[in-house]
Structure formats: C-alpha cells, structure tokens
Amino acid sequence: MRDFSSRPRRRPPPPVDLGLIGVGLLTLIFAGYATGTSWADFKRARQHVADVQRDTRAAQARLKTMEARSAPTAALATQALLSADAPPPRLLSDLAALMPADVKLDSLALTYGDGIGMTMQVSAKSAGAYEAFLQRLEGSPLFDDVVPGEEARDGGVTASIQMRYRGGSR
Amino acid sequence: MRALRARVLVAIDATGVAGASVSGGPGTPRIRSFARAPLSPGALVPGPFDPNVVGGPEVQRALSEVAAGMADGRGPVALILPGGVARTALLDVPAGVTAREFARYRITAGLPYAPDEALVDVLPLHGGRVLAAAVRRSVIEGYEAVAAAAGLDLERLDLAPLAALSALAREPRGTAVSVDVILGDRALSLAAWQGGVLHVFRTRRRQSGPREPLWLGREVDRTAVLAGNGSAPRIRAVGPGAVALLRAWQEEGRAGEPGWRAEGTLPVEATELAWLGAALA
Numbered sequence: 492m493r494d495f496s497s498r499p500r501r502r503p504p505p506p507v508d509l510g511l512i513g514v515g516l517l518t519l520i521f522a523g524y525a526t527g528t529s530w531a532d533f534k535r536a537r538q539h540v541a542d543v544q545r546d547t548r549a550a551q552a553r554l555k556t557m558e559a560r561s562a563p564t565a566a567l568a569t570q571a572l573l574s575a576d577a578p579p580p581r582l583l584s585d586l587a588a589l590m591p592a593d594v595k596l597d598s599l600a601l602t603y604g605d606g607i608g609m610t611m612q613v614s615a616k617s618a619g620a621y622e623a624f625l626q627r628l629e630g631s632p633l634f635d636d637v638v639p640g641e642e643a644r645d646g647g648v649t650a651s652i653q654m655r656y657r658g659g660s661r
Numbered sequence: 662m663r664a665l666r667a668r669v670l671v672a673i674d675a676t677g678v679a680g681a682s683v684s685g686g687p688g689t690p691r692i693r694s695f696a697r698a699p700l701s702p703g704a705l706v707p708g709p710f711d712p713n714v715v716g717g718p719e720v721q722r723a724l725s726e727v728a729a730g731m732a733d734g735r736g737p738v739a740l741i742l743p744g745g746v747a748r749t750a751l752l753d754v755p756a757g758v759t760a761r762e763f764a765r766y767r768i769t770a771g772l773p774y775a776p777d778e779a780l781v782d783v784l785p786l787h788g789g790r791v792l793a794a795a796v797r798r799s800v801i802e803g804y805e806a807v808a809a810a811a812g813l814d815l816e817r818l819d820l821a822p823l824a825a826l827s828a829l830a831r832e833p834r835g836t837a838v839s840v841d842v843i844l845g846d847r848a849l850s851l852a853a854w855q856g857g858v859l860h861v862f863r864t865r866r867r868q869s870g871p872r873e874p875l876w877l878g879r880e881v882d883r884t885a886v887l888a889g890n891g892s893a894p895r896i897r898a899v900g901p902g903a904v905a906l907l908r909a910w911q912e913e914g915r916a917g918e919p920g921w922r923a924e925g926t927l928p929v930e931a932t933e934l935a936w937l938g939a940a941l942a
Contacts, residue, residue, distance in 0.1 A: 492817060493784065495742070495782055495794075495801055496780075496805070496818050497805060
C-alpha cells in the first residue's frame with residue numbers, strides 16, 4: 492500500500508498477515524495433535540502385534556504338544572481299528588485251524604501297530620509236528636513274516652515264533 | 662481479508678476535512694460513519710512546493726472534529742492528501758528493478774528541488790506500468806505535523822488522485838477509450854485508458870465556474886485523443902462537484918457516469934468523494 496510518510500512508520504500487521512499467522516498456528520496445533528495421536532496409534536498397534544506374536548508362539552507350542560501326543564493317540568486308534576477288524580477270538584480261531592494235534596499253544600502276545608504282530612510260544616510232541624506247523628503258517632494267506640525263534644529240542648520241541656496276522660485285511 | 666477491519670480515512674483539501682470509516686470488501690463497501698469540517702478559504706493551499714498548511718490552528722481543529730465525529734476516528738487512520746501536491750509520471754518499469762527505485766530514478770531528475778527532498782511512491786498498473794508520484798518532503802511534513810497536533814494516529818499518507826485511480830483501475834474496461842475525471846478542490850486529474858492500459862495521466866488546475874463543464878469536456882476529449890483514439894470515450898467522474906459536472910454534461914449531450922457508489926449513510930453522493938477510492942481498491 493502506498494505511503495508518502497516522511498519517515499517509516501510502525502504499522503500494525505495487516506489482517507491478511509494476521510489471518511495467515513492464525514492459519515499457521517492452527518495448522519501447527521493440528522499437526523502436533525495428529526502426531527500425538529499417530530504415535531499413540533503406533534504404540535497401540537505395536538502392542539497389538541506383540542500380543543499376536545505371543546499368542547502365535549503359545550499356539551505353536553500347544554500345537555507341538557498336541558502333535559507329540561498324537562502318535563500314541565494314533566496307535567491307540569489303530570489298535571482300536573484293528574481290534575474291531577480282527578478280534579482276538581477270530582485270530583485264535585484262524586491260528587488253531589493250522590495247528591497239528593501234537594502242537595499246543597503255550598502263550599500268545601499280540602502287538603497292535605502297523606498290523607497285528609504275534610509272538611507265541613508253542614510246544615510240539617515231535618519235531619515233525621513242529622515243522623508241519625511252520626509249513627502251514629508259511630503257506631497260510633492269513634499269516635506272513637513268519638520268523639521261527641529260539642527252540643529247544645528234548646524229544647519234543649519248545650519254540651517261539653514271531654509273525655504277522657493278515658486276517659484283518661481279508 | 663481487508664474487510665476484517667474497518668478502514669478509517671481522513672481526507673484534507675482546500676475547502677475542508679472529511680473522514681469516513683469504511684467496512685466491507687472492495688465490491689460492496691459500506692460507510693459506517695462519516696464526518697466533515699469546513700475550512701475557511703486560505704487555511705489550506707494545496708500545492709507542490711510551499712507548505713500547504715497556512716492556517717495551522719484551524720486545520721488542526723477541523724482534523725480533531727472529524728476524528729471525534731467518526732467511529733474508530735481515534736484509531737490508525739490513512740490521511741489522504743489533495744490533488745495538486747505531487748508531480749506524477751506514467752512509467753514502464755523494466756525487468757530487474759523495483760518500481761519504486763525506478764520511479765525515484767526517473768522522476769526526481771525533473772523536479773525543481775533536490776532529489777533527496779522527494780518522497781516517491783507508485784501505483785502499480787496493468788502491463789508492468791506504474792503511476793509514480795513525488796511529493797516534496799516539506800509539504801508532507803506540514804500535513805504530518807498538523808495531523809499529529811490534532812491527535813491523529815497516522816497509519817499512512819496517500820494522495821487522493823492515486824487513491825481514486827487505484828479503485829477505478831479495478832473496473833473492467835473494454836477496448837474503447839475511457840477517461841476518468843478525478844476532481845479535487847483546486848486540481849483535477851484525467852486518466853485515459855485503452856484496452857485496459859493506462860495511456861495518459863494529466864493533472865490540471867480547476868477552473869471553477871459556470872464554464873468549467875465545457876472546458877473540462879474539451880480536456881476530456883484532448884486526453885482521449887492523446888490516448889490514441891478520437892471517438893467519444895466512456896467517462897467516469899469522481900470528486901467534489903462530480904454530480905453537478907455529470908448533470909451539466911448530460912444537458913449538453915455528453916454521457917458520463919459516477920465512478921462508484923457505496924452503501925450506508927452519506928450526506929453526499931459517494932462519487933463526490935474521490936479519496937474514498939482508498940477504501941475501495
């Protein structure tokens with residue numbers, strides 16, 4: 492604005508300058524507020540991430556524990572399945588059908604796992620009866636992996652035999 | 662943004678002191694208060710060389726009355742000096758220099774007083790032009806002294822012709838020549854525009870009397886010719902006597918129009934107050 496004054500005057504700031512200063516101050520205040528709220532949001536988000544990471548680690552730990560427990564659980568489930576599929580009475584019936592009259596079953600242990608493992612102790616009055624029993628086992632489709640174990644021969648034969656029962660998959 | 666604060670103007674001329682508090686934007690100014698105090702002949706003699714304030718106590722009293730009669734009259738005021746106190750020049754400012762420096766360089770060379778006695782300022786115009794004005798320091802100091810004695814808080818000092826022209830320059834103009842007549846109590850200025858560019862700015866002493874409208878009509882025609890076009894120009898008039906001048910021109914078949922209007926209570930037509938342009942620009 493023109494001024495023909497003989498000496499410089501101290502002029503009050505024009506309204507436009509005051510307005511701009513006001514706008515600047517408001518912008519500064521708003522920026523400070525926004526920065527503060529953003530920082531608080533950031534801290535909340537960081538805490539949330541930490542919580543999620545902690546929950547994830549806990550969930551992973553629980554999962555590992557459950558996985559570790561899952562093997563016996565699976566074995567039990569398999570045993571239950573095989574027991575339902577090949578019950579011991581039927582297994583004994585199939586075994587008895589192969590035993591010669593001079594061979595008797597002293598003991599039998601069943602192991603449920605990948606199939607049904609059998610460990611049995613037999614007594615035969617003669618070696619011939621024992622050999623005949625082994626041949627019947629090896630020839631039977633109901634049994635495989637027949638492995639003769641220790642045997643004692645003193646006229647008769649006392650021996651252990653390991654094998655697998657396949658009758659459940661018939 | 663200027664409308665946030667009322668502008669207080671106090672104008673002084675040979676016949677009296679007047680002041681107004683103006684609010685509103687440039688397009689819709691509103692006169693909040695107006696005051697006027699007459700001066701007896703010879704109390705103030707506007708001129709470019711000698712001290713203008715002759716009757717100091719009377720001028721001081723008139724300034725005090727006007728300030729007291731206005732709302733905001735005791736706040737910062739712009740003191741508007743009359744036409745005829747300045748040497749003016751229309752300049753094209755080259756690139757690389759400030760308008761005020763260039764104006765000082767160009768205008769002080771032809772002054773009949775020492776360059777360091779000149780107070781120079783400019784009115785920026787369209788197209789890189791400025792209207793430069795130089796006022797003798799002793800003349801300004803006379804006005805400042807009497808205003809200070811009257812208790813005015815001077816914000817700035819302006820010249821009535823430049824204040825009026827700054828407001829008139831805002832009006833859109835066509836390609837035809839237009840002439841603005843800015844009247845003062847003792848002097849008048851003529852500004853000729855073409856294509857939105859100010860081509861001529863002249864200052865003459867008034868020849869008050871019944872033949873003034875005829876004489877002034879011829880001066881308008883000469884100014885229009887100097888602007889490069891002899892066709893009938895669009896004429897606008899502001900300042901004391903503008904309404905009577907326009908009426909006389911109308912009677913003799915010359916069309917003219919008031920420079921501006923304003924809202925609010927005024928004892929005279931707004932176009933009678935050339936200095937009001939300081940609030941309208």
